[in-house]
Every structure is written in C-alpha cells, then in structure tokens.
Amino acid sequence: xxxxxxxxxxxxxxxxxxxxxxKIGACRHxxxxxxxxxxxxxxQTVLLLNLYLNPQNTALTADGSHILVDDMQAQQExxxxxxxxFTELEDKYGEIEEMNVCDNLGDHLVGNVYVKYRYEEDAxxxxxxxxxxxxxGRPVCxxxxxxxxxxxxCCRQYEMGECTRGGFCNFxxxxxxxxxxxxxxxxxxxxxxxxxxxxxxxxxxxxxSRDRHGRY
Numbered sequence: 001x002x003x004x005x006x007x008x009x010x011x012x013x014x015x016x017x018x019x020x021x022x023k024i025g026a027c028r029h030x031x032x033x034x035x036x037x038x039x040x041x042x043x044q045t046v047l048l049l050n051l052y053l054n055p056q057n058t059a060l061t062a063d064g065s066h067i068l069v070d071d072m073q074a075q076q077e078x079x080x081x082x083x084x085x086f087t088e089l090e091d092k093y094g095e096i097e098e099m100n101v102c103d104n105l106g107d108h109l110v111g112n113v114y115v116k117y118r119y120e121e122d123a124x125x126x127x128x129x130x131x132x133x134x135x136x137g138r139p140v141c142x143x144x145x146x147x148x149x150x151x152x153x154c155c156r157q158y159e160m161g162e163c164t165r166g167g168f169c170n171f172x173x174x175x176x177x178x179x180x181x182x183x184x185x186x187x188x189x190x191x192x193x194x195x196x197x198x199x200x201x202x203x204x205x206x207x208x209s210r211d212r213h214g215r216y
Contacts, residue, residue: 020170024153025145026108028170040144044097045116046123047145051135052081052101052111052175056167079181085135086185089115093129094122100150103175105167114147150174 018035020027025047027033055074082101090096095118102112117123123144130142147153155171157163167173177185 022146024109024170024172025114025147026112028106028108030108038146040146042120042124043144043146043148044118044120044123045114045145045147046126046130047143047147048085048113048115048130049141049143050111051085051113051140052078053136054103054105054111056105057110075178078175079178082177083181083185085113089126093117093126094119098150100172101175103167103173104169106170109170109172114145114150116148116150 016036018027018029018033018037021033021035021037025045027037055077078101082099086096086099089099097116097118099116100114102109102114104110104112115123115126117126127142127144130140133140150172153172155163155165155169155173158169158171158173163169163173
C-alpha cells in the first residue's frame with residue numbers, strides 16, 4: 001500500500017495531494033482547493049509571486065480596453081526586467097541554474113517568476129531575504145516551490161503553438177528572452193560560476209582545517 005501511495009503521489013490519481021500544485025507550484029483553486037498543497041521545507045526553486053507586470057494586463061485605456069503594445073518595445077522591456085532580476089538574484093544569493101517567467105494571465109500564474117538555484121541553501125537564503133524587499137513599488141512575495149522539472153510544468157501545446165486555452169491555461173506558458181540576452185547572461189554566469197566554485201572549495205577546505213585542528 002505504501003509503495004502504491006508513493007507511486008501516485010502528486011499525480012492526478014492522488015486524491016489527497018494536489019497534482020497541479022506539485023507540478024506547477026500554483027493552483028487556480030488556491031486555499032479553497034479540496035486537495036493538499038504540500039509546501040516544501042527545502043527546494044532549489046524560489047517562486048516570486050506576480051513579480052512581472054504583464055503588459056497584456058496593464059496596458060489599458062481609461063474605458064478598460066486594451067492598448068496595442070509594440071512587440072519590439074515589449075520584448076526590450078521584458079529583457080530589461082529579466083536581466084535586472086536575474087543579475088540581482090544571482091549576484092546576491094548564488095548561482096542560478098534557470099529562471100522562468102510565466103506569460104499566463106490567470107490569477108494564480110500571472111507574472112510568476114521561478115528561480116532555480118544550484119544549491120538549496122542559496123534558495124533558502126533568497127526566500128528569507130526577499131520577503132523583506134520591494135520591487136517596482138510593491139512588496140516582494142516569495143516562497144520555496146516544489147517545481148524542479150520545468151518540462152513537466154510547461155504546456156506542450158503552447159510550445160508547439162497549438163494551445164487553445166490562451167493565457168488562461170493552467171500549465172506554464174513561459175515568456176522567452178531574446179537570444180542576445182540569453183548568450184550574454186549565461187556566458188557571464190559561466191565566468192561567475194567558476195569564481196564561486198573556487199570560493200566554495202576554499203570555504204570547504206577552511207571548514208575541514210578547522211574541524212581537524214579545533215581552531216581557525
């Protein structure tokens with residue numbers, strides 16, 4: 001029985017735990033969901049709720065109708081946002097393996113930013129600090145997320161250009177950054193990563209020396 005329960009944990013067959021929360025770190029039912037949302041006590045991934053202000057939601061006229069947003073301008077503004085957040089979070093808390101921003105419009109996913117760190121302790125440090133910070137005049141709301149495999153969380157139909165649910169799909173529609181920014185960020189990250197690896201090795205060496213000699 002225990003093996004069976006373990007095998008269905010977080011799947012749609014699991015009648016106790018919410019499969020959407022397990023896969024996506026968010027659920028459209030929120031606290032009213034009939035299934036449990038098991039919040040992790042440790043994870044590599046930090047969720048920054050509604051951090052990105054999607055122009056599809058914010059570009060409105062006085063009568064509530066949508067303003068057409070220039071694609072090139074929107075991409076540049078998104079790249080600027082992504083670079084600012086990525087650089088700040090990596091420089092301050094530790095090496096980032098990947099960062100993803102939801103392009104969905106549903107309340108539980110709109111503007112969500114998922115940051116997967118290489119080390120769980122860096123993610124924990126980020127959450128503890130970020131909940132005391134502000135961004136764009138709004139308080140940052142962050143938490144550890146169960147999502148570590150974004151392939152499971154993403155909408156495959158959207159990736160093939162076939163999703164019929166649009167922005168209100170319950171699976172992640174990830175907003176891409178430009179190729180130029182991706183090259184720039186990840187080449188910069190490799191250089192920083194090598195420097196951090198050397199620092200971590202030195203730190204471990206100092207810890208071992210302190211343990212052996214009882215002093216530092």
